[in-house]
Amino acid sequence: MGNSTSPPTPKQIFTDLSVELTGFDRAELAGTGMIDTYYDTLLRMIGEREAGQLLRYASDALTADQQTKNGAALKRDVIDSPRFGPVVVSLIKLWYLGHWYPLSGAYRDLHGATADDVEHVISSQGYREGLVWVAAGAHPMGGKPPGHGSWAEPPSLLTP
Amino acid sequence: MSNPASPDYDLVIVGGGISGAVVAKTVIEQAARKKKFPRILILEAGRATALSADKYDTYVEAYHEALAKVPNSPYHASSSAPQPDVLDIRKLKDTEGKPKISDQGYFVQKGPMPFGSDYARSLGGTTLHWLGTTLRMLPNDFRMSSNYGRGVDWPIDYDTLKPYYERAEWDIIGVAGDVEHQYYPIDGLDQYFRSSDPKKTRDGKYIFPMEEIPSSYLDQYMAKYADDMTITLPCMDPGEPDHEFAIRISNTPVARNSTPTTTDYRIVGAAGNADRGQRCEGNSSCIPICPVQAKYNALKTLYELIVKYPYELKENEKPGTRARVAVQSQSVAMEVMHAKGAETERAKVTGLRYKRYYDDGTGPTEHTVTARTYVLAANAIENATLLLASGNAANSSDQVGRNLMDHPLLLTWGLLPENVGAFRGPGSTSGIPTFRDGTFRDQHTAFRVEIGNWGWNFPENAPYVTVLDLVGGGNDGKAQLYGKALRKRLGEILPRQFRIAWELEQDPEARNRVTVDDHYKDALGKHRPVIEYDLSDYVKASLPWAAEASRQLFARLGMTEKRRRPHYETGDYTYYTPDDAAAVTYQGTTYWVRGAGHVVGTHRMGDDPKTSVVDSHQRSHDLPNLFIAGCGSMPTLGTSNPTLTMTALALRTGDEIAEELSK
Numbered sequence: 001m002g003n004s005t006s007p008p009t010p011k012q013i014f015t016d017l018s019v020e021l022t023g024f025d026r027a028e029l030a031g032t033g034m035i036d037t038y039y040d041t042l043l044r045m046i047g048e049r050e051a052g053q054l055l056r057y058a059s060d061a062l063t064a065d066q067q068t069k070n071g072a073a074l075k076r077d078v079i080d081s082p083r084f085g086p087v088v089v090s091l092i093k094l095w096y097l098g099h100w101y102p103l104s105g106a107y108r109d110l111h112g113a114t115a116d117d118v119e120h121v122i123s124s125q126g127y128r129e130g131l132v133w134v135a136a137g138a139h140p141m142g143g144k145p146p147g148h149g150s151w152a153e154p155p156s157l158l159t160p
Numbered sequence: 161m162s163n164p165a166s167p168d169y170d171l172v173i174v175g176g177g178i179s180g181a182v183v184a185k186t187v188i189e190q191a192a193r194k195k196k197f198p199r200i201l202i203l204e205a206g207r208a209t210a211l212s213a214d215k216y217d218t219y220v221e222a223y224h225e226a227l228a229k230v231p232n233s234p235y236h237a238s239s240s241a242p243q244p245d246v247l248d249i250r251k252l253k254d255t256e257g258k259p260k261i262s263d264q265g266y267f268v269q270k271g272p273m274p275f276g277s278d279y280a281r282s283l284g285g286t287t288l289h290w291l292g293t294t295l296r297m298l299p300n301d302f303r304m305s306s307n308y309g310r311g312v313d314w315p316i317d318y319d320t321l322k323p324y325y326e327r328a329e330w331d332i333i334g335v336a337g338d339v340e341h342q343y344y345p346i347d348g349l350d351q352y353f354r355s356s357d358p359k360k361t362r363d364g365k366y367i368f369p370m371e372e373i374p375s376s377y378l379d380q381y382m383a384k385y386a387d388d389m390t391i392t393l394p395c396m397d398p399g400e401p402d403h404e405f406a407i408r409i410s411n412t413p414v415a416r417n418s419t420p421t422t423t424d425y426r427i428v429g430a431a432g433n434a435d436r437g438q439r440c441e442g443n444s445s446c447i448p449i450c451p452v453q454a455k456y457n458a459l460k461t462l463y464e465l466i467v468k469y470p471y472e473l474k475e476n477e478k479p480g481t482r483a484r485v486a487v488q489s490q491s492v493a494m495e496v497m498h499a500k501g502a503e504t505e506r507a508k509v510t511g512l513r514y515k516r517y518y519d520d521g522t523g524p525t526e527h528t529v530t531a532r533t534y535v536l537a538a539n540a541i542e543n544a545t546l547l548l549a550s551g552n553a554a555n556s557s558d559q560v561g562r563n564l565m566d567h568p569l570l571l572t573w574g575l576l577p578e579n580v581g582a583f584r585g586p587g588s589t590s591g592i593p594t595f596r597d598g599t600f601r602d603q604h605t606a607f608r609v610e611i612g613n614w615g616w617n618f619p620e621n622a623p624y625v626t627v628l629d630l631v632g633g634g635n636d637g638k639a640q641l642y643g644k645a646l647r648k649r650l651g652e653i654l655p656r657q658f659r660i661a662w663e664l665e666q667d668p669e670a671r672n673r674v675t676v677d678d679h680y681k682d683a684l685g686k687h688r689p690v691i692e693y694d695l696s697d698y699v700k701a702s703l704p705w706a707a708e709a710s711r712q713l714f715a716r717l718g719m720t721e722k723r724r725r726p727h728y729e730t731g732d733y734t735y736y737t738p739d740d741a742a743a744v745t746y747q748g749t750t751y752w753v754r755g756a757g758h759v760v761g762t763h764r765m766g767d768d769p770k771t772s773v774v775d776s777h778q779r780s781h782d783l784p785n786l787f788i789a790g791c792g793s794m795p796t797l798g799t800s801n802p803t804l805t806m807t808a809l810a811l812r813t814g815d816e817i818a819e820e821l822s823k
Contacts, residue, residue, distance in 0.1 A: 021639075023647035071643070080638050089633030092642050096627045096650075099227075104637055124224035132623045135647045136654035138583035141614070142223055142445030145452075148418070150442050151585025151613065152374035157651045 010055050014039045017058045020074055021088055022095045024131055029095075032129035037122060038094055044116050045100070046087055054084050083111070096135070098126030169201045170821055172512055172531040174493045174546070176204035177285020178803065179789040179810045180537035181461035182332055186814020187821065188469060188483040194822040197483045199471075201529060202462070203514055205241040205538070206282035208489035210459055211466075213433035219288075220451045231289040231757060234449045235282045239683040240517035240524065241492055242266040243281040244541075246755070249274045251741040268680045268690040274741055275693040276755025277566050279539040283489050286539065286757065287457040289448040291587050292415035293801040294335045295608075296325050298346055298597050301798030304667075308601040310698060311667045311796040315767045315776040318352075324808035326355055329368055329413075332807055333456045334428060336370035336440075337413030344410075345597045359422065369425045370418045372411050373440055376613045378580040378658070379590040382717070383409040391594075391712045393705050396603045405594040407713070409611070412591050415456035415803075416440040429453065431463035444614060446587045462487060491516045492684055494526075496534070496550040498783055509534045509553075509786045515684050524684055533785050533817055537810075540564070540792030541689045544674045544762035547788070549687040554763075554780040554788065559773050561675055563668035563764050565797045567608075567756035568695060570703060571619045572710040572734040573659035574719035582615035582657045583623065589613060595709070596799045605665040605702045608799035609709075615657030616733075618754075620725070623654050629726035653728045660713070662706035663756055665799050667698050674762055695753065700746040707751065710734070758802050762792040777816040778809060789813050 008016070018029055018038070029035055043051045057077050064073035078084045086107040093101050102117050121127055128143040137157040139146055171187060173180040184200050191198055210216040219234040226233035230246050237243040248265025252274055262269045269275060279286040299318040304311035329335040339353045346352060353366035360367055375383075391405045417427050417439050430436035430453035437453040446455055453460065471486035473479065495513040512534060517524040536543045544561040547553045554560060592609035600606075616622035630649055632640030641649055672694060676687035714720065714732050723731035736743060742752040766772025769781035778793050780786040789810055791802045798805075 021642050023642075023644035079642065082637065085639065086633060086637035088642070089631055089637065089639050092631050092639060092646070093627060096631075096646075097624060099624070101628075104633070106637060119227060121225045121227060124221045127224040131647070132627050132650060132654070133583070135650040136583050136623060137579075137581065137651060138654070139442075139444070140224075141229075141583070141617070142220060142443055142449060142451055145441040145443040146584065148439045148441055149374040151376045151581070151589070152380070153581075154377055155579050155581030155584070155655050157579065157655070 008059065010052065011035070011039050013055045013059045013062070014042065016062055017055070017078075018091070018095060020062065020071065021092050022131055024134075028134075032131075034098075034126055034129050037126065038091070041094065041100065041122060042087075042091065045090070045103070045114055046111070047114060050111065054078070054087060057081070057084060094122070096130055096132040098122050098128070098130040167530040167532055169529065169531040170198035171200045171533050171535065171817065172529055173200065173202045173535040173537050174512070175285065175536070175538035175542070176202050176208075176283040176458065176462060176487055176489070177537065177539070178287050178458040178461070179806055180535065181458045181465070182807055182810035183535050183537060183787070183789060183814045183817065184465055184485060185332070185461055186811050187818045188465070188485070190815055190818030191822050192483065196822045197480055198821050200483070200485045201531070202485065202487045203491040203493055203512075204283045204487065204489040205492040206237065206243070206280070206489065208283040208487065210282070210284060210288070211431055211463060213430050213436060216430065216432070216453070219449055223445070223449050229448065231448045232278055232280055235280050235288060237281055238517065241281045241490070241684070242682050244278040246276070246278050249276060249741050263680065266682070266688055268677070268688055270690060270692045272694050273744065273753070275564070275566065275691045276568075276742060276753070277757045277759055279541070279757070279759055283462065283487065284457050284459040287803070290757070290803055291446050291801070292455045293588070294329065294333060294337075294413045294415050294804040295800035297798040297800050297805055298344060299352070300346070300597050300601075301796065304601070304796045310602065312764070312766065314795050315765055321805070321808050321812075324811045325804065326357065326360060327811050328804055328807035330360065332461065332811070333415045333804065334370060334417060335368045335413050336373045336416055336418040337368040338372040338411060339366050339368070341372060341411040342413070342593075343408040344593045362421070367421045368413060369422070370420055370427070373414055373416050373418055373586060373589055375409070375411050376581070376585045376589045378582065378613055379409055379411070379611060381578070381580045382590070382611060386713060386716050389716050391709050393708055395600075396701070403598065403600050405709070407592055407594060409590050410593050412589060414586065416446075416586060417454045428460050431457075431459040440586060442585050444583060444585060444587075488516075490518065492686055493538070493546055494549070494686055496536070496546060496553045496786065497528070498550070498553050506784055507782060509783050515686075517684065532821065533787070535787045535789055535813075535817070537789045540759045540762045540790055541674050541691075543788055543790060543792050545676055545687055545689045547763070548674070548676045554773060554782045554786060556782050557770055557773055559670075559764055559771065561762050562670045562673045563761035563795075564672040564674060564691070564693060565666040565668060565760040567663040567758045567797065567799070568666055568699060569754040569756050570662040570664065570706045570751055571659060571754060572662065572707070572714070572732070573616050573619050573657070574714050574717075574732040574734065575653065575723070575728060575730050576656045576658045577718045577730045579655040580658065582613065582655050583617070585613045587612065587614060603701065604705055605667065605699050606799050607665060607702055607706055608663045610661040610663060612659045612661060615654055616659055618661070619659055622657055623650070625725070626650065626654055658717075658719075660710060662710065663799060664699055664702050664706065665797055667696055668761055668764065668796060669696055672761070695744060700744065703744070703746050703751045703753075704749065756801075758791070758797070760791040760794050760797050760802050763788045764795040765793045766795060778813045779816070787813055787817065
């Protein structure tokens with residue numbers, strides 16, 4: 001959550017929110033090289049004003065949850081929020097798959113939609129850095145090959 | 161190589177895939193022994209983008225960025241040379257259940273069921289996206305009519321083809337495998353693989369040029385639990401005893417580079433960058449693209465040809481002192497021109513008309529090329545379409561376009577009780593060969609069992625669908641699972657996903673056919689393939705068999721309970737609903753039957769010109785200076801993936817053409 005002397009920037013809040021949404025820590029997310037891209041994607045998909053609102057609510061919730069350590073505020077104010085819930089669903093999928101899934105029709109009816117909100121793969125890098133492959137103890141199909149014969153070895157999974 | 165008519169080339173080949181490349185290479189090498197140096201033109205309908213290693217990388221990127229990662233997703237087609245795509249497969253019934261034609265995409269599908277496979281129209285052909293399985297056919301596969309009263313016999317037998325299989329494995333494709341780990345249901349397995357070449361023999365046993373690709377952890381797990389179990393399937397005749405099948409997990413010979421088994425075998429790396437692709441490194445994307453070309457593709461052979469035998473002569477080089485090969489892409493064959501012979505002469509091909517298209521806005525141009533000998537080496541469906549569109553060329557038998565076959569795939573899938581490390585390694589490293597042959601073949605088709613290493617990627621589009629299931633966000637828009645709980649749950653589910661492909665042998669039927677229709681042409685004015693396709697009762701009778709074999713195998717692996725997504729617990733997740741384009745109903749039960757990408761038949765070989773299109777050398781019965789090469793020549797299909805057999809046939813054809821051109 002930023003440092004103690006200055007308030008966190010929106011991108012820092014975005015990163016902290018992403019940590020909570022994905023279950024991957026800041027270093028792991030930074031290691032994908034996708035934080036800037038996905039932050040920009042969020043702004044493009046729902047507009048800067050709405051993204052600002054999401055990050056403000058998220059920041060408050062994350063601060064509150066620092067005390068309780070149970071994530072209740074984030075769940076109540078962001079995950080379960082009719083306004084922000086559908087957005088974070090798309091954000092989770094984005095991080096895991098490198099693939100933008102459009103917001104639901106119900107969300108669009110209430111909050112409108114941008115022209116960019118269509119299904120697409122963000123980039124070749126976004127595909128390769130999809131968190132799902134790490135979660136599966138594997139590697140992206142067609143990328144980051146583990147080496148000859150590695151598939152004969154017993155699988156290993158890092159405990160999250 | 162003089163010829164009074166002075167044709168433009170000695171040999172013109174239509175299609176820059178594996179058959180064309182192998183014929184060209186073989187002709188050059190065999191003719192050189194007699195100091196003859198042919199001039200060869202290879203016409204390729206698609207683009208030649210991938211002949212340099214860096215441009216090949218753009219294919220990899222296209223795959224990464226593709227929304228739907230299907231076999232052709234890295235290889236974008238042009239409207240001038242469109243290609244079939246599995247995403248274009250539609251149900252061939254309207255909402256009232258009445259038959260309907262689908263002309264979505266390149267194929268025109270008349271049904272009753274859609275033909276479920278595609279192919280690539282790019283230089284390199286479908287080897288760009290094949291899995292790389294290189295199983296030989298079994299001896300009985302060549303004698304289906306004599307042995308089982310089904311299909312037809314081949315004009316050649318296994319022993320005739322065996323030396324060509326060896327050459328295909330050693331000299332062209334480069335096969336990794338170990339005969340010690342092949343468990344086929346035939347007598348004399350030792351003899352089946354025995355080679356007369358001492359260089360290919362160790363301790364009296366045949367060796368492949370490269371060591372086997374290691375079996376996946378999943379294969380080892382399967383062997384631990386299922387090896388030596390017996391699967392019992394009922395006989396169709398009441399009162400007759402059941403058929404019993406001993407299960408043995410068998411490592412599959414494949415076209416993937418590994419470690420040479422002999423010191424003088426040279427591994428062939430990527431076209432344009434030999435340092436790449438020296439060994440399979442586990443990219444887990446053999447289909448649709450091997451990023452390093454550790455898997456064989458025809459670009460490797462074509463690249464070798466244009467480097468060793470460039471068409472352009474260097475300064476001081478004289479014509480007729482070495483072979484010369486021109487590969488010309490974006491050139492679509494439109495017509496095989498042919499003339500009736502005089503009374504003492506037979507009819508022959510007189511030229512080939514093709515259209516060349518460009519990417520700079522220039523309109524297509526039309527050309528005619530002549531040669532001493534012509535080879536059609538496009539995909540089986542393309543070969544047939546071209547002949548039919550050429551005034552029914554080479555078709556006195558009325559068999560051109562007929563007997564279209566594929567390996568209809570029945571997929572079954574489940575969630576294993578343990579982590580087996582799915583989504584790692586090549587698409588498949590092992591299979592279960594026991595159902596490939598047996599007395600049952602008079603009533604049921606044989607089938608091969610391919611064990612998949614990529615979880616539910618094929619049947620369910622995992623891991624995408626798994627993430628979507630777990631994250632949810634459906635009606636209420638709320639995430640069901642997120643954060644560490646999501647990460648953990650995915651780790652519990654994805655590595656346990658398991659699937660089998662039951663690959664049925666399809667029998668040749670005259671009604672399964674490709675035709676042309678002037679109403680259906682592409683942007684260049686070339687006829688699109690019009691396809692009629694169905695499964696015989698002989699094939700369908702194997703569906704309940706394969707399903708029952710799957711049930712018994714799954715039970716042995718602890719997957720007895722029938723389950724359905726989006727909930728994930730150990731069990732059998734196989735399900736088939738009638739609304740799918742691949743649905744087939746047999747005896748009241750619905751199955752989904754996918755295509756295997758094995759496009760076979762359409763110009764079958766045989767000794768009798770009345771019932772076959774080409775002879776055993778793939779030479780047209782009607783037009784002796786025309787060879788029609790490829791999977792289309794196969795009279796029956798067996799249970800092995802056809803590329804290795806096609807390569808063996810191409811070698812034999814190359815020898816024949818070289819002999820003729822050397823005269």
